[in-house]
Amino acid sequence: MTPARPAPTTAAVTVVGIGADGWDGLPDASRTALREAEVLIGGPRQLNLVPPECAGERIAWPSPLRPAVAGLLAAHPGRRVAVLASGDPMFHGIGRALAEEADAIDVLPHPSSVSYAAARLGWPLEDVDVVTLVGRPTARLAAALHDGRRLLVLSADAATPGEVAELLRDRGFGTSRMRVLEQLGGAKEHASAETTADDWPDAQPPGDPLNIVAVECRRAPDALRLGAVPGLPDQAYEHDGQLTKRHIRAATLGALAPAPGELLWDIGGGSGSIAIEWMRTHPLCRAVTIERDPARAERITRNADRLGVPGLWVVTGSAPAVLAELPTPDAVFVGGGLTAPGLLDACWEKLPLGGRLVANTVTLESEALLADAYRRHGGELVRLAVAHAVPVGGFTGWRQAMPVTQWAVQKTLNTPSGADR
The missing domain is CATH 3.30.950.10 (Tetrapyrrole methylase, C-terminal domain)
Structure with missing residues (x-):
């Protein structure tokens, strides 16, 4: 569950979009707002586009910009503040930050680039x-x-x-x-x-x-094809064998059901494939992967960069010890370390109502833990089996991969919390 946003603490501001055509390209309403402003805030380039007739105090944004927004607005209580922005302030612009910090904003957009x-x-x-x-x-x-x-x-x-x-x-x-x-x-x-x-x-x-x-975009005929849905080719990943294979990965992401803006915990990251493909489903999807092996953690970072999600947060450490400092997840995947004492219970405790938990295993010991969790909390317990066609002498036969036991559950008010069902 997303926590409520704190109430803004600063006065209303006018946000004026300005383009490369400068003052000449502004409509009358934008020019009037800039003339009447007592404080003009913007980047040096935008401020230089405004003529001297706009006599308000000029303040250039510091760097880094985002952490300074609240303080800079709060420093001018009761004054008419105008903020200059490139093009449309609400399209990849300063408008987002201002909307989060000011009591109200009056946006006067300009055509975006x-x-x-x-x-x-x-x-x-x-x-x-x-x-x-x-x-x-x-x-x-x-x-x-x-x-x-x-x-x-x-x-x-x-x-x-x-x-x-x-x-x-x-x-x-x-x-x-x-x-x-x-x-x-x-x-x-x-x-x-x-x-x-x-x-x-x-x-x-x-x-x-x-x-x-x-x-x-034009892809070379011999380049690896990467689709827009989970289940990328295994060859897309650098790995040492610790990789959720393609078909199991697609089924796992289907059970996790990512949605825009949601946060995943990927525990036992291995090569990072689950977290990476969670983030690839939508630009607003976020993920943190926990991997105790430093070499694998570095490999996850390389895979994330290669596959277009450099924002993946990689934590080197062991679960459940590192979980206490992480933000609340919308979904949790456990792909390794299931036998760590208290891990499943810790994940369940951190999961909010509506959150999903999916765990995979190929060992009997971990399977017993998932069967017990299924008994206590419900959900679905399934076994996934994949076989690949391989040469057998001059013929072709099936080679069975190790079956994967998967437990998937959504936490609701009616989900059993621990007692026998």
């Missing part, structure tokens, strides 16, 4: 995936790479286009078409010639830092 880019390219926005790399690792772009998809990448700076090209080449998308659009909507607007990531020149000098990268 994404809207300008779609207009210039003739791309319907509803058919485009937008990925922001502002303050985020380039690796997160990998999760959006699907053959035939169009992407608009919000750049962090002038170096971003080159980093995008490098990632596309590395992930088997070197034939993807790229264009860089700079200073959209302004007098210095410029679009590069279309080229491929393979042909993007490494020695090309950086362009304007205010840019968007347009990508039409």
